[in-house]
Amino acid sequence: MIGPSNIGDAILVSGVIAAVRTRYPEGHLTLVVGERAAALFAEDPRIQTLVNADRFRSPLARVTLAFALWRYQPQVLVDLRHTLYPLLLKPLQAWRYLRQPPRDVVHMRERHRWKLHAQVPGIADDGAASCPLWFSERDVAHVEALWRRWQLHRAPRIALIAPGARSHIKRWTAEGFAWVADRLITEADTLVVFSGEPDEEPVVEEIAALMRGRAHSLVGLVTIRQLGVVMQRVQLVITNDSGALHLASAVGAPTVAVFGPTDAGKYGPTAPSSRTIRRRLFCAPCERALCRFNHECMRFITPEDVYDAAKELLQTRDMRHET
Template structure:
C-alpha cells in the first residue's frame, strides 16, 4: 500500500559506505524527495560518502556511520535514531538500524526479484510499496551549486579537449593495467591533441604516478587533490572520462559526461553507465563476469582488452560516433494544435541528440500541415480515427498498426497519454517506448509521472520530461 505524504514527515535514509555505492543510491533520495516534498530528510552514510550530502539542500542532517566502530557506539547510535521518532526509515544496508529504529514504516529487506537489473534500479525497488511515483528521470545528483574551481586548471592546454582518466579502483582485480592506460592516454594526447587529467582519491595516487611515469606525453595528476565538489567540476568539464569500475564512473554518469567504462570481473549491466552517450567495454570470456574478489586464472578479462580497441572506442565517443546507425524514431502526439506546438521543443531535442535518425511524427489529420516541413521531422503520418476516418473501428486500427509495423521503429516517444497513443506502439513491438506513466506498466519501457495538473511549470517543460527520461537533454 502506497503511503500518504501527510503520514510521512520525518525520513531517515540509511545509505552505503563507499562513494561509488552511495552514488547509486541517490535516485532513492530523489524519489523520496519528489514523493514527500514536505518531509524532513536525514541521512546515515559511511565515512567516504559523506561529502555527497554535505551541500545537498534536500538533506537537513548527515550522520556519519563507521562500520568498524565498537558495538557500544553502534548501540548508542541506534538509541539516537529511536529518539528521533522517524515516520519512515529506508535502510539500503538492511541493517539493524532500520529493523530496530522504531519508525512507523520501513522498506522490506527480502528481495525476490529475478533477472539482472542495474544496481540503482535495485535500490529503487526498496520503495515499491512506499512511494506512489518511482523516479524515472535520472537528474538525481544535487549538482547545481557545485561550482568549485578545478585545481591547476590554469595548466590545461588552451583549446584542448579534456580527457579525465580514473586509473584506480577499490579492488585490484577491477583495474585495467597501468601500462595499457599509459599507452591509451599517450595516443589521445599525441594524436588527438587531448589534455589528459588523472583523477581519483589518495588511494589511487600510486597507480596514477605509475601511469604518469610510463607516459611519453604530459598529464596533470590530480589524484588525491580534489574534494567531491572539485571532482564534480572536473568531470563536468571533461569531454570524456575513461575509468575502471569505480566511483568516478558513477559521478560522471550522473553529470551526463561521456564515459568509457572498462569492466572485467563485474557486470556492466548492473554497474555500467546509464547515460545514452557512454559505453561500457568488457572482454567476453567463459568466466566473466565472475564477481569474485580473486581471479582464478590470469586476469584475462582485463589484460586481453587491447589498447587499440579502447582507443577506437574513445575516438568514437569524442567524435560522437556512437549513435546507432539507421535509427528510426516515432513521435506520437494525438491531441490539439496548441499541444502539438508545445511539443516542438521536445522534438528538437530528440533531433539534436539523434541527428542522423529517421524521425516520423504521428498526429491527427488536421495537425499535419503544422508539422509537415519542420526541420526536425522527416515524415508525418496521420492517425485518422475521427468519424468516417480510415483508422476508425477495429479494421481501421489494424490498418494503422500495420503502417507502424512495416516501418520498424526503434524508439517511440508518446507525448500525450491516451489508450490509442499507448496501444499502437506497444502492439507494434517497438523496443523502447517512452511517455507519461500508463495505468498498464507493460505499455512503456521508460516513463515519468504525469504531473501536468499541478501547473508548476510550462506545458512544454512537462513534455520535455518525457525525453529526459530517455537520457536526452536540451543544450540551450
C-alpha cells in the same frame, strides 16, 4: 534513510534521495552513510542531518545509534543496506524491508529504486530514475580556478582518465592506460587529465612514467564532488568500475568503462553516450575479491579496444556540435 558506505554506491542512491525530497519537500531528511559517502553529501541542502555510520562500528555503538534513531521516530524509513533498524523503527512494516527486487531488475540503480517503492508505497518515480547530485558554489569556483591556472579552456578536447579502483583486480593495466593517453594526445588532439583519490597517486604516477606525452593530474587537488564538476566540463571519461564511473554517469559525461571481474549489467555506465569494454571469459564476471587465475579478464583487454571506443565517442560529440 540508511544508505551505503562507498562513494560509488552512494552516487547510485542519490536518485532515491531526490525522490524522497520531492515527495516530502518540508520534511527533515536524515541520511546515515559511511564516512567516504558522507563527503559526497556534506552541506547538501536536501539533507538536514548527516550521520557518519563508520563511527558506530562496534556492537555497543550500533545499539547507541539504533536507539538514537528510535528516539528520533522517523515517519518514513528507507533502508538500502538491509540492516536490522526497521525491526526497531518500523516493526509492523518490517516485512517491506525484507523484500528483494526480482531478477529482471539488474542494475543497482534500478534495484535501489525498486526498494524505495517497496518500502515507501505511493512515492512518485520522478528523480529516482536519474542520479542527481548537488554541487556547491565553492565546488564550482575551485574547478574554475584550476581551469584558469592550467588554461584548460584553450584545449579543443579534454579527456579525464580515472585509472584507480578500490580493489586492485578491477584496475586495467598501467601500460594500457598510458598507451591510450598517448594516442589521445597525439592522434585525437585531446588534452589528458588524470584523477584519483590521494592513495591512488602511485597508480597515476606509474602511468605517467610510461607515457611519452604530458598530462595533468588532479590527484589530491579536488574532492569527489569537485571531480563531478570537472566531469561536467570534459568531453570524455575513461575509467574502471569505480566511484568515478558512477560519478560520470550521474553528470552524463561520455564514458568508456573498462570491466573485468565485476558485472557490467549491475554496475555499468548509464550515461547516454557510453561504451563498456570487457572480455567475455568463462570465469568473468566472477565478482570475487581475489582472482583465481591470472587477471585475464583485464589483461586481455587491448589498448586498441579502449582507444577505438574513446575515439568513437569523441567523433560523435564533434558531429553533434557541428550540426
